[in-house]
Amino acid sequence: MSTLVIYYSRTGTTKKVGEQIAQQLDCDREEIFDTKSRGGPIGYLLALIAAGRKRLTELKPVTKNPGVYDLVVIGTPTWSLNISVPTRTYIEMYKNKFKDVAFFTTCGGNPGKTFEEMETICGKRPRARLMLEKKDFKSGDDSKKIQGFVNKLR
Numbered sequence: 001m002s003t004l005v006i007y008y009s010r011t012g013t014t015k016k017v018g019e020q021i022a023q024q025l026d027c028d029r030e031e032i033f034d035t036k037s038r039g040g041p042i043g044y045l046l047a048l049i050a051a052g053r054k055r056l057t058e059l060k061p062v063t064k065n066p067g068v069y070d071l072v073v074i075g076t077p078t079w080s081l082n083i084s085v086p087t088r089t090y091i092e093m094y095k096n097k098f099k100d101v102a103f104f105t106t107c108g109g110n111p112g113k114t115f116e117e118m119e120t121i122c123g124k125r126p127r128a129r130l131m132l133e134k135k136d137f138k139s140g141d142d143s144k145k146i147q148g149f150v151n152k153l154r
């Protein structure tokens, strides 16, 4: 089975998780990049507002075609209790190409409607979902949870 792991990450947390998932599945991965700068307090504030309003953005071109994979694993940080703007944009752009999906999110402690919204836009039930919050990274529970998620995707 062919799998692609895609993720957006503003500060590296979701990226680290995406890399581990792809490594354990021994599959392709792609980080998605926004053309808008999201750094600093202003970037944070604008991201917060845009995510709450379910806005889209312009992404840098991706290199992998999600349509050729049996499974696309999509990762996003939670923003404003919802999907981050770049990940929302990616899902909207490619939703018709996904054969099967799985979702993961990293957050401070409240993922809100992130998974429900991803499922609604994709129009598909995910094969598995993984939510990692700040305390999981502190306690070291992240590795165990990632392993459990990966096992469901094998």
Ligand SMILES: Cc1cc2nc3c(=O)[nH]c(=O)nc-3n(C[C@H](O)[C@H](O)[C@H](O)COP(=O)(O)O)c2cc1C
Residues within 6 Å of the ligand: 008, 009, 010, 011, 012, 013, 014, 015, 044, 045, 047, 048, 051, 077, 078, 079, 080, 081, 082, 106, 107, 108, 109, 110, 111, 112
């Ligand atoms: C704009 C913005 C909004 C956020 N909103 C939430 C939120 O609603 N709930 C939550 O638990 N964490 C929230 N966070 C925290 C991030 O989800 C968390 O730090 C995440 O792990 C960051 O991932 P990254 O390092 O891949 O960017 C928010 C962070 C940002 C930048």
